[in-house]
Amino acid sequence: MRPGSLLVGACALLVCAGAAMPQSLSGPTPSASSSAAQYLPPFRPLEKGKAPGMKVQVLSSTAGQKTYAVIFSTGDEVLAGLTEFAEEYHLGASKISGIGAISGATLGWLDLSRKMYRKIDINGQVEVLSLIGDIALFKGKPVIHAHMVVGYPDGTAHGGHLIEAYVRPTLEVIVTEYPNAMQKQADPASGMALIHPNAESSGK
16 A cells, blocks of 8 residues: 555544554553543544555455455554555445454544544553444545444443554454445534435535
């Protein structure tokens, strides 16, 4: 995959720069940030090539429906990798589910009064208890909307909208593609881009 940039979104268009960088492999005990709340707007560019260890296998293909295994390795960034995968395979409507472990992440909580995401920092090694989401088209390009729940050593959990996550040692994601594309449209009330069933692609 060639270097470049991707534009993604949260609830269609994803969240912006300032997301936490991965912790070192011998990083601190996982904890959610207790510092003053930081907010991120619902747009950010994503770089290509941030998941060099990602591998894809087609598991099945019947009646226009395909299922893929997308396997991430240590150091891969999940959101950029999934977006690059969706663009390369031209996915227009898919569901996502995954489990594994990560060395750190930035999640978000949607504050509708601000039309922004409140940042949730996940620092250190945690289990990915659940990664769920979908892929739909916005302005003709596939975008990822995913949520992640992570587990701490004491069994407690934190979750939110996926902004950024770094894998350690693996993340196993199953993506099921459907034959009919879903379209997203800008929603001024929320500041997001939302799925509109049966909407025609208009490039808006």
